[in-house]
Amino acid sequence: MPELRVHNLTISLDGYAAGPGQSTHDPMGAGGERLHEWALRTRAGQEQFFGRCGGEDGIDDALWRRGDEGIGATIMGRNMFGPVRGPWPDESWTGWWGDEPPYHHPVFVLTHHARPPLAMEGGTVFHFVTDGIEAALERAFDAAGGDDVRLGGGPATVQAYLRAGLVDELHVAITPILLGGGERLFDGIGPGLGYECVELVTSPSVVHARFRKVAPSGPPITIP
Numbered sequence: 001m002p003e004l005r006v007h008n009l010t011i012s013l014d015g016y017a018a019g020p021g022q023s024t025h026d027p028m029g030a031g032g033e034r035l036h037e038w039a040l041r042t043r044a045g046q047e048q049f050f051g052r053c054g055g056e057d058g059i060d061d062a063l064w065r066r067g068d069e070g071i072g073a074t075i076m077g078r079n080m081f082g083p084v085r086g087p088w089p090d091e092s093w094t095g096w097w098g099d100e101p102p103y104h105h106p107v108f109v110l111t112h113h114a115r116p117p118l119a120m121e122g123g124t125v126f127h128f129v130t131d132g133i134e135a136a137l138e139r140a141f142d143a144a145g146g147d148d149v150r151l152g153g154g155p156a157t158v159q160a161y162l163r164a165g166l167v168d169e170l171h172v173a174i175t176p177i178l179l180g181g182g183e184r185l186f187d188g189i190g191p192g193l194g195y196e197c198v199e200l201v202t203s204p205s206v207v208h209a210r211f212r213k214v215a216p217s218g219p220p221i222t223i224p
Contacts, residue, residue, distance in 0.1 A: 002141055003168035004075075006151045006158055007067025010035040010173040010206070011185050017155040020181035024084065027096055029182045035175055038205035039064055048102050059203040067171065072144025074103055075136050077157030078111040081126065087113050094118060094126075106143040108136045110157060133160050155185045162193060170195060170211040 011017045012035060019029030028035065039045045044064045046055035055061070078084075082096060100121040101107075108127050118126040129136040140149040151161055161167050172185070199210035 002144060002146060003148045004137060004151055004161065004166055005067075005071070005148050005169040005171075006153075006167055007169075007171045008039065008064055008173055009153060009158065009171065009185065010039070010175055012175060012177050012179045014178050014180065015184040015186060016179040016182040017153070017185045018183045019179045022079070022183075024082065027082070029179075031177075031179050032182065034177050035179075038173065038175055038203075041205070044068075059201055059208070060205055063171070063173075063201075063208050067150070070148050071105070071150045072147030073105055073140040074107045074150045074152050075133075075140050075157070075161075076107060076109055076152040077154050078109055079156070080152055080154045081109045081111075088115055094120065097124070100124070106140070107152075108140050108143075110136055133157075133164060133166070137161075137166060155183045155187075158185065159187075159189060162189060162195075165194065165213070167195075168213050172209050172211075174207040174209065175205065 009017065016032075017035070019032035022029040022032075026032075038060055040049060041056050042061040042064050043053075043055035043057055044061050046052055097120065101124040104123040106125050106127060108129050110133065111128050111130060113128075114130050115128040117128070120126070127139065129139065137149065151158060151167065158167070158170075162170070194214045195211040196214050197209055198212045199208070201208045
């Protein structure tokens with residue numbers, strides 16, 4: 001059964017997945033780029049983001065690669081595509097991804113403002129979904145053709161899917177920095193989400209925590 005998975009979503013020790021003051025010139029907010037230094041040091045990160053050999057092997061590299069296995073489509077919020085609010089100011093702007101984004105499959109962007117699909121080099125096509133998270137997930141599963149769907153972020157988008165109980169697997173990387181402000185991943189989530197930690201591993205750079213959705217246990221047993 002295909003699943004919705006979150007992988008390598010990095011947060012600071014104080015829980016922020018992005019720093020304060022996000023803008024088109026500073027998409028991760030003040031200090032936010034430090035969250036992903038661990039990933040850029042891996043062999044997979046060097047290949048994916050810079051197109052070159054080298055980088056570190058080990059736990060971080062293995063878990064980064066695991067996040068790409070069996071994925072046929074991606075969902076992201078508009079802020080992850082690019083922090084531009086309101087109607088699209090310029091449809092020639094293609095986000096942060098350059099001419100060839102790293103996805104190479106259909107990507108569904110949640111937004112309140114319609115826009116035609118945007119085809120990029122390497123097989124990535126951005127589709128802009130205006131009718132909610134369930135509709136985006138249904139379209140992504142259809143496009144994935146039996147593979148899993150990756151939920152890319154940002155934090156508000158992941159929160160929405162967590163609250164709806166639609167995330168099957170959540171992998172969080174916790175990096176030992178303090179941002180002091182920005183956008184927290186778990187703000188307003190509350191207790192009783194129904195996920196349990198199934199893996200906890202540490203590298204010299206980050207702590208990786210992987211959570212799985214717990215199957216409903218059924219109604220409580222009444223003892224007469």
